[in-house]
Amino acid sequence: MGGAAGRSAASVALALLVAAGAVLSLGAPAALASRAAVGGFPSWVTTRHFIPPADAQKASAGFEGTLVFRTTAVHVRPTPRQVAPRLGADYSHPWAAWDGWGYSFDWLAAQDPKGAVPLYRLDATLFPGLEARFFTTDDGDLVPVERGVIRRPVRDRTASFWELVISPGRVWKAPENSRWAGWNKAAFPFSLVQSQESESLLGLAFFYYKGRRVSDLHAQISRDSGGGFIFPDYDFTMKAWAQIHMRHRAGAVPDRQNREVAYAQELADRWPMRPLSDLGDAVSGMGTGVALKNVVTMGIVSGDTVYCTNVRTAFGDHPYREGMRVGVWSASKSLIAGLAALRLARKYGPGFLDTKLVSYFRPSEYRFVSKQAAARWKMVTIRDALQMATGMGPTGPGPNWSAASPNTYQWAYSYTLARQIRHYFHEAPNPKVSGPGQKFCYMDQDMWAAALAMQRFLQQREGPRATLLGMLSAEVFRPIGVHHFAAGTVQTRSGKPGFPLTAWGALPTIDTLAKVGTLVANGGSAPDGTQILDEDLIESLYATSAYQLSFWNIEYTSQTGETFAVPYMYGGGGNLVVCMPNGLVGFALADNRGAEWDAAAIRTMIGAADRIKPL
Secondary structure, eight states, rough: OGGGOOOOOOOOSSSSOOOOOOOOOOOSOOOOOOOOOOOTTBBGSGGGGSSOOTTTTTTTTTOEEEEEEOEEEEEEEOOOHHHHHHHHHHTTTTTHHHHTTTOOOOOOOTTTTTOOGGGGOOTTTEOOOOOEEEEOTTSEEEEEEESOOOOGGGGGOSSSSOOEOOOOOOEOOOOOOSTTTEEEEEEEEEEETTTTTTEEEEEEEEEEEEEEEEEEEEEEEEESSSSSSSSOOOTOEEEEEEOOOOEEEEETTTHHHHHHHHHHHHHHHOOOOGGGGGGGGGGGGTTSOOOOOGGEEEEEEEEEEEEEEOOOTTSSSOOTTTGGGOOTTTHHHHIIIIIIHHEEEEEHHHGGGGGGGGSSOOGOOOOOOOOOHHOOOOOHHHHHTTTTTOOOOSSSSSHSSSSSSSHHHHHHHHSSSHHHHHHHHHBBBTTTTSTTTSSSOOOOOHHHHHHHHHHHHHHHHTTTTTTHHHHIIIIIIGGGTTTOOOOOOOOOOSSSSSSOOOOSSSSSOOHHHHHHHHHTTTTTTTTOOOOOOEEEEEEEESOOOBOOOOOOOOEEEEESSOOOEEEEEETTTTTEEEEOSSOEEEEEEEEESOOOOOHHHHHHHHHHHHHSOOE
């Protein structure tokens, strides 16, 4: 479940997906051959089928309009039946599986609106029947209009457990010697995600089009990132495919010209990627001690170049790694709450950090459990919450996420922000401390509360429509060349993004992680020299070995014998961004919870950066 860093039961890894199911027939002219290729999978699942071949010709026409997918069963190995003996549950229905393990979600099922697919029937073996609108550039890029999480309101959700994030792909002319002669082919990368969680199942899809006619969508999934909802088997490698019926709803994309200009700027701002091996012996030994088979990719960022390993999948190297949306679990704390604190301090001074947390909430929004709790809550500041030192709630991450702590789950998974607020404040004082600020205690919900208080502080200054994600997008991400930031959020009546979960749920690209890490490593200064983040607070991150404003810290002794404090972002399972004192950045992404980086392993990454450019 959410907040991967501190849950024993919830630190299960890898992803959920699917069992055998009926496959719908392909639209005209004829179905693709299903020759066995990889372990009984169709031949078309290999990654070379999702990129234009070397001799590809330009598409005879672009694609524009909306694809409406049908909720469809997908094929995967292992199946739920194969995994059930060691899992003790049928993973095809995740909420029911957790309920069977003693984590009752009856309270959440009771929140289901009338007419909604019941919670316990949501099926992880289904591709979601959602919609996606696209347009095509003159250079043959297939660009999705919606770059965040595509979902529906709870009342209208599909029967699938999953939602979608889609990234740009390509279009080209189908070969004349194929059954699709006279048609064009389109392909794109996607991620299956879930708003209340942080895993991202990496997939590829293609289809053929001619005029208003489209084939079925052919999709494969062969890698996970930030897994954590079901599988406890660290060695599980997901291999899945589906043939999904869909229809094309033709129509011009609104404001297309401006969208094309924005997309061109996005491409211009994207940092180049090169093989990690180009850095030579300097990176030898990086990641020693880590289960590298569970590492999706790792790399070093130097200047404006990302040096990283290929993203290996069961069906070949991922051809769109620059657009992959990955789950990073608790690194989200730094990407959302940490950056927000640093930006607000730059704009308005750091004084807000020491304002009382409860002052940003109306008394009608909460009910304290006792007079003692009320007295303690009224002492807590935004800074205390950012440091995860509120002195409230369970005594540690294990007790916090145990089945005996239902209030934590009700905070994390309730459908409305109002319910989340009520459950957050419905906690007794931590008996091991006498007040806030005394002891670090990993509590995911504290980071969420800090972020929500900061949003309300921002609204006091800039008006009720101001949002934390809006500020980050306009004032932090765009100035450093990050054009689209996606994150899981609380549900809303419209299905549009709500308030981010913050403690987990960010879905960045490698490019985003590289640029954010570089921003921090450069003292909060953008490439054009503009100071975006508070310089003094960032300097404090390099002056302590303690957890600070959502950033972890590690000491490292350089080649010259000098000791440095090095801040980093970390998400459970091995999702890591290290902001080096020399301006370089190291990063790693994991496909489940089997690739943790301990202190010694992190130092191998810092050591590589030290050899490239002395600290």
